[in-house]
Amino acid sequence: xxxxxxxxxxxxSAPAPRKRRMLPSQRHNLxxxxxxxxxxxxxxxxxxxxxxxxxxxxxQTGKGTNLNWAEPLWYNYARLFxxxxxxxxxxxxxxxxxxxxxxxxxxxxxxxxLLNNPNLRWKGLWRTAIFLPxxxxxxxxxxxFRTMFATDGFVNDMLMGMNLIGEPINWLGQTGTARFVLILxxxxxxxxxxxxxYLAALQNIDHSSIEAARVDGANSWRTFxxxxxxxxxxxxxxxxxxxxxxxxxxxxESFNLTRGGPxxxxxxxxxxxxxxxxxxxxxxxxxxxxxxVILILVAVLALVxxxxxxxxx
Amino acid sequence: MKKTKLAxxxxxxxxxxxxxxxxxxxxxxxxxxxxxxxxxGGGDQTLTVWTWDPxxxxxxxxxxxxxxxxxxxxxxxxxxxxxxxxxxxxxxxxAQSQSWDELPDIFLMQNNxxxxxxxxxxxxxxxxxxxxxNWDEFPESVKAFSTVDGVNYGVxxxxxxxxSALRTDLIAEAGLTTADFTDITWDKYIxxxxxxxxxxxxxxxxxxxxxxxxxxxxxxxxGASLFDDQGNPTIVDNAALNTAVETYTRLVKEGIFVEVNxxxxxxxxxxxxxxxxVINGVWIAGTIQAAEDQAGKWEITNLPxxxxxxxxxxxxxxxxSSWAISxxxxxxxxxxxxxxxxxxxxEFYDIILPKxxxxxxxxxxxxxxxxxxxxxxxxxxxxxxxxxxxxxKVPANNTGVYYYEARDAVSAALTKVIGGGDMAASLAEAQxxxxxxxx
Numbered sequence: 001x002x003x004x005x006x007x008x009x010x011x012x013s014a015p016a017p018r019k020r021r022m023l024p025s026q027r028h029n030l031x032x033x034x035x036x037x038x039x040x041x042x043x044x045x046x047x048x049x050x051x052x053x054x055x056x057x058x059x060q061t062g063k064g065t066n067l068n069w070a071e072p073l074w075y076n077y078a079r080l081f082x083x084x085x086x087x088x089x090x091x092x093x094x095x096x097x098x099x100x101x102x103x104x105x106x107x108x109x110x111x112x113x114l115l116n117n118p119n120l121r122w123k124g125l126w127r128t129a130i131f132l133p134x135x136x137x138x139x140x141x142x143x144x145f146r147t148m149f150a151t152d153g154f155v156n157d158m159l160m161g162m163n164l165i166g167e168p169i170n171w172l173g174q175t176g177t178a179r180f181v182l183i184l185x186x187x188x189x190x191x192x193x194x195x196x197x198y199l200a201a202l203q204n205i206d207h208s209s210i211e212a213a214r215v216d217g218a219n220s221w222r223t224f225x226x227x228x229x230x231x232x233x234x235x236x237x238x239x240x241x242x243x244x245x246x247x248x249x250x251x252x253e254s255f256n257l258t259r260g261g262p263x264x265x266x267x268x269x270x271x272x273x274x275x276x277x278x279x280x281x282x283x284x285x286x287x288x289x290x291x292x293v294i295l296i297l298v299a300v301l302a303l304v305x306x307x308x309x310x311x312x313x
Numbered sequence: 314m315k316k317t318k319l320a321x322x323x324x325x326x327x328x329x330x331x332x333x334x335x336x337x338x339x340x341x342x343x344x345x346x347x348x349x350x351x352x353x354g355g356g357d358q359t360l361t362v363w364t365w366d367p368x369x370x371x372x373x374x375x376x377x378x379x380x381x382x383x384x385x386x387x388x389x390x391x392x393x394x395x396x397x398x399x400x401x402x403x404x405x406x407x408a409q410s411q412s413w414d415e416l417p418d419i420f421l422m423q424n425n426x427x428x429x430x431x432x433x434x435x436x437x438x439x440x441x442x443x444x445x446x447n448w449d450e451f452p453e454s455v456k457a458f459s460t461v462d463g464v465n466y467g468v469x470x471x472x473x474x475x476x477s478a479l480r481t482d483l484i485a486e487a488g489l490t491t492a493d494f495t496d497i498t499w500d501k502y503i504x505x506x507x508x509x510x511x512x513x514x515x516x517x518x519x520x521x522x523x524x525x526x527x528x529x530x531x532x533x534x535x536g537a538s539l540f541d542d543q544g545n546p547t548i549v550d551n552a553a554l555n556t557a558v559e560t561y562t563r564l565v566k567e568g569i570f571v572e573v574n575x576x577x578x579x580x581x582x583x584x585x586x587x588x589x590x591v592i593n594g595v596w597i598a599g600t601i602q603a604a605e606d607q608a609g610k611w612e613i614t615n616l617p618x619x620x621x622x623x624x625x626x627x628x629x630x631x632x633x634s635s636w637a638i639s640x641x642x643x644x645x646x647x648x649x650x651x652x653x654x655x656x657x658x659x660e661f662y663d664i665i666l667p668k669x670x671x672x673x674x675x676x677x678x679x680x681x682x683x684x685x686x687x688x689x690x691x692x693x694x695x696x697x698x699x700x701x702x703x704x705x706k707v708p709a710n711n712t713g714v715y716y717y718e719a720r721d722a723v724s725a726a727l728t729k730v731i732g733g734g735d736m737a738a739s740l741a742e743a744q745x746x747x748x749x750x751x752x
Contacts, residue, residue, distance in 0.1 A: 064433035065409060085746060150574055152581075172574045173522045174732070261523040263728035278402045280718050280750065281429055284409060 058288035067285060076289035086290065088264055089272040092179075096268070097247045100183045105239060108191050109232070112198035113224060118207075127199070131192040138189070142256035145185045146172065175265040178258045182266055185253055190246075194239045201235035202228070237309040241302045248298050269294055358387040360647055361417035363395040363403075368599035370421055370470065370634065373665045377654035380661045388650070397423055401430075408434040418642035419651070422467060424458035424633040425716045431461050432714050438637040440464045444648035446656045454709045455674045459635045467635030468651045469674040473594035474704040475530050475629040476613045478601060481692060483589040487512040491612040496627055499531075499560045502617040506569035509589055517590045518564065519582040522572035522731075525724040526631055530592065531557035534629035535622045536708030539719040539747075544711075546719055546751070548726075548744040549737075556619050558727060558736055565731055572731070592616060594631040595700045598670030601690075608690045615703055628706040672700045715751055722746040 022030070058076055060067040070076060080086050115126055133141070148154045149171040156168040171177045205228065213223045229236075251270040254260055260267030260275075267275075269290065277287035364370045371392055378390040395403070400420060407415045422430065430437055442448070442465045448456065451469050459467025479491055487508040494505060506517040520527055532538060537553035540546055548554065564570035571588065573579050582588040584604045591597055601611060615627040636655060638647045654661050655675065662678035665671040667688065673679065679701055687693035713719075722743035729739040 065411065083749060084742070146575070150578055152578065170522075170572070170574075173572060259523075261728065262732070263523065263725035278405045279398070280721075281715065282405045282409060282433060 054288045054291060057285050058292050060285040061283075062285065064282060070285065076286045077293070079286065080289060080293060085264055086269070086272060089267045089269045092266060093248060093250065093268045095179060096183060096186065096250060097244060100186050101240065101243045101247060103183075104187050104191050104243065105194060105236065107187065108194035108239070109198055109229075109236070111191065112195045112202055113228065115195070116199060116202045127196075131196055133189050133191075134193045136189070138252035139256055141185065141189055142253050145181060146257050149181050172258055173262055175262060178262060178266045182253050182258055185257060186247075186250075190243070194243065197235055197239050198232060201232050205231045233309065237305060240309065241305050244301050244305065245298050248294055248301070357643075358385065358646070359389045359391055360419055360643060360650065361391045361393065363393050363400055363417045363420040365394060365396050365400065365421065366596070366599070367394065368603065369596050369669050369671060372599070372669045373470070373671050376664050377650070377658075377661055380654055380658055380664075381650050384653075388646075393417065395420075401426060404430060404434075404437065408437055413639075413641045416639035416641050418647045419636055419638055421470065421634050422459075422637050424455075424467075424469075424473075424635055425712050427459045427467060427635065427637075428461070428712070429714045429716065431466060436640050438466050438639055439642065439644055440466060441468065441638065441648065441651075444644075444652060446648070446652050450656065450676050451674055452676065454707075455633070457709075458633070458712075459637070467637045468655050469633075469635045470655060471594075471596055471633055471671055472674050472704055472707075473596060473630045473633030474672060474700050474707060475534075475593065475616055475631050476591075476595050476598070476700060476703070477616050478591040478597070478611055478613045478691075480583075480586070480589045480607070480610055481612050482610045483513050483515060483586075484509055491614050494617075495614040497617050498620045499564075499617045500620050503560075503563055503567060503569060506564070507567060510568060513589065515587060515589045516571045517569045517588070518592055519571040519573055519579055519588045521576055521579050522574055523724050523728050525720050525727055527561055527570075527592065528554070528557045528723060528727060529720060530616070530629040530631050531560065531619055533631075533708060533710050534616055534627065535619050535625040536710055537622075537624075538710040538712065539723065540711055540713045540715070542711065544713045544715075546715070546744055546747040548719065548723060548747065549741050551740075553619060553622050553625075554723070554740070555736070556622055558730055558740070560619065561727065562730055562736075594633065595670055595672050596632060598691075598696070599668075602670070609692050611690060612692050612694055613696055613699065624708065626706060626708055628703050628708070630704075630707050666697055670697075672697055672704065715747060718750045719743075719747045 057067070059070055059073045061070045061075060062068050072078075111130060114120070115123060115130075120126070150156075151168045151170055151173075153171075155171065156165070159165045160168065169177060171181050209231070210223055210227055213227045218226065249270050250268040251274065254266060254268040254271040255274065258266040260271050264272075273287050273290045273294070276283050276290065362374055364374055366372075371394060374390060374392050378388070378392075382388050400422075403415075404420075407413065442463075446465075446468065448465055455469045455472055456465065459465065459469065477494060479494055481491060484490070484494070484505075487505075489505060489508065494502065497505075502517075509515065509517055518527075532553055535553045537551065539548055539551070539554070561570070565572060571582065573582060580600055583591050583601065586604075586607070591601060598613075601607075616629055618625040618627045636651055638644055638651070657675075659678055659681050662671070662673045662675065663681050663683040666673070666678075666681075666683050667686070678684075684697045684701060685695050686697075688696045723740075725746075726736075726739035726743040729742075730736050
C-alpha cells in the first residue's frame, strides 16, 4: 500500500507543473508518508518477506536443499503434534514463562517503587547497579553462569566454604537445579530492564495522588496496591507482553547455559528449532513450521493479556 | 589456579564466539585465484582452512603448511579455528542458502558426519578420486567414512583409535600397574577402580554428562552400532547397548566415572590430577601432554571389553576426521597441497606424530622409525606403535546418515537411566525418537 502512495508522493513533490496546489493538511500527510517509507520498506524486505518465505518453507519437506511441497500441506504442523521432543521443549518453555515472568515483574515493580522514593540517597548508583546486567551480552552472562554453577565452580565452592552443603551439587546435571539456574539467570539479566520501564512510568504518576492517599490514612501497602499499581497498568501490560514474547523465543540461555541438558529437559522451543534446522540432518521445512507455531503462541498469549489487562473503556 | 583456568576458558570461548561472528563479515581470502598447480609466483597462493583443535589438527595443518612452503615459497594457509559444532552449523547454513563463496578452501569434517552432509548436500565438497592421491595407501575402513558410491570425498586425517591412559603414580598407590589394566573386562576395571578410589579418593574416569562417547566406544569395541545393515535403528533389544548402558551406570554409581558438565571441566579433571585415567581417542594424547608436570607419569594400554557380549574386544575408536575440499575451494592448489602432505609426506607425519599424537591413516607413514620411538611423556612407552597395533584390531561398525540423531537420543536415555529411570523404557523412547527423526 505504501509503495504506490510513495510514487505518488515523489511525483507530486517534484517541482514540475504546479497546477494543483496541495492543501497544507495534505502536504503534511505526504511528508509523513515520505518519512515512513524507508523504514517501512526495510521492515517489509528484511522482516515480512522472510516471514512469508518461512511460511512457504513450513509447507515443504525434504532433506537439505532438496525440498518438495508436503502432502498434505500441513504435514509438518501435524508432525509437530507427534513429536515428543517438541512437546517436552514446549513444556519447558512454559515452565520458564509461568515461573520466571511473574517473579521478575513483581521484583521489578518492588524495586522500581523502592528506587522511586524521593528520600532515597545515591539513587543513581542503585539504579545503575540494577540495570547494569542488561548491558551484558546474553552469551557472556550465560557462559559466566555456566562456569559459576559448574560442579567445581564458584557457587559450589562458596556453599561448601560456608558449610551449607557437604558435597558439590551437580547444578547443571539435574533437571530441577538446571531449570533453577536458568531461571535465576533470566531474573538477574532482565529484572533491571523491566524496572526501568516501571521507573519511567512512576515518574509520570502525579505524586499528589499518592500524597492524597496518605492523607486519607492509607498505609504504604494500600497506597502501592490501590493507587500506584492501577496507574502503572498500561506499563505492566507492556512489560508482560514483552517478557512473554521474549520467554517464548528464549534461545541464548538454553543454548549456552544448560546446552538443553540434561536429556532435553531444559531445552527451549527455539533451541530445538535451531537443532532441527542446523545441527542434525537439516529439516528446514519442519523447523519453519515450528517457528510458526511459536509465532502463533506469542500472538495468542499477547491477545489474551491485552484482553485481560486492558480494561480501559 | 583453577579459577584462573576457568576464567581463561571462558575468555577463550568468548573470543571464539566473537571471532566466529566477525567471520560472518566475509573477510575471506579470495578463492580460486590462480589455480596454478604448485606454480611459483602467479596467482593467489593462499588457502583458507576451517578446523578446530589447536593442539591437534590446527597444529598439524601449520606443520603441513611449513612442509609445503619449502617447495612453494608463496604458499600460505589462513587457518581459522572453528569448533566442530560451529563448523557443522556453518556448513548447513551456507549450503542451505547456497552462499557457497562463504566456504573455505579446505575444512575438516568428523568422519561420523561425512555421510550425513554428503547425503543432504551432495555438492558441498569436490570429489577427490582423480586428484592424484594414491587411495590404496589408506585403509579401507577409514576411507569408507568419506566415500559415496565409490567416489572419494575426503583425505583421512586421524583414526581416533581409542586408548586407556593411566596415571601410573596414582594407581601405584593402590598397588596396581598398567599391566593390571591390560586385556581386562569392564567388571575387572570397576573392581580395580574401586581399589584406586579407596586409596587415593580419585575417580578413574570422567566425561561430560549427557555425552554418549563412552557408550559409543563400548559399542564399537564389540562391533555393534545403533543401526543395522539396512540403516534401521537398533536401540531396543541391542545386547551390546544394554550391557554398555549398564556398565556406564555402574561406573557412575560407584564413583569411578565422574560426570562433569563441560569439555573444559573434563580436561581440567585429568590435567589437574583429580582423575586417574582417560579413555578416549588417541587425539586426547595431545591434551594430556599439556600437563608438563605429569611427564613420565602416564602410560597407555588397551580398553576394557564388555562382559558377555559376542565379538567384544579390547579395541575401539572415538572421533576421527577427514579433510575435504569445498565446492568453491581452489581445487588444484588444495588437492596438490593435501597430496604432498597428508597423503604423501613421511617427513610431515614424523613431525606431527610425537607432538600432536596424530596417528596417521596414511599407511606409508607407519613404516617410519618415529613410531617405534619411546615417548618420554608416557614413561618411554612406544605409544604410537602400540596405537597402530590397537588400530588394526578395531572392529568396524556402521554409523550411517542418522548417527548424530541416534547418539543424542541415546545420550538422553543415558541421562534418564543415570537419574534412576528404567533402562528398557528409556531406550525404547530413544528408538522412537530416532525413528521419528528419520521418517
